[in-house]
Amino acid sequence: MHSLKTDNTIILRIDKGEDVVKSITEFCKKEGIGNAHFNGIGAVETLTCGYYNLEEKQYHFTDYAEPLEVVSLTGNVMLRDGSPFVHVHGVFTDTENKAFGGHVVEMRVHVVLEVMLTPLSSKIERHMDDCIGLALMKLD
């Protein structure tokens, strides 16, 4: 991964074969970024994404192992147990330009992924919400 800081944004180029969530998480840890938001475009070769079922309080995921365009990746970084935690959703298209997407767990870059990361000065933490079954942002 390569990075360049400009204005209030950091441009990340995540290269072929690199794990996206891990790369962003490690970058934020290294740079001391606790809160941020980001977006990205590019392509991936493997993907695990899905949706959250509130009644079951669990995610349902599907694995993909094929070249996919990353049409729109959007996410945030918040602190969880004191460390940067990446929450990312994405819309992807296949070789027929058909779109799908969801909550992303893991994906590996195919060709390249271009991310614009904007650090925030806040120190928001995620805390487990037992009703929802997820760690939600604690805002007040």
Ligand code: ZN
């Ligand atoms: Zn999500």
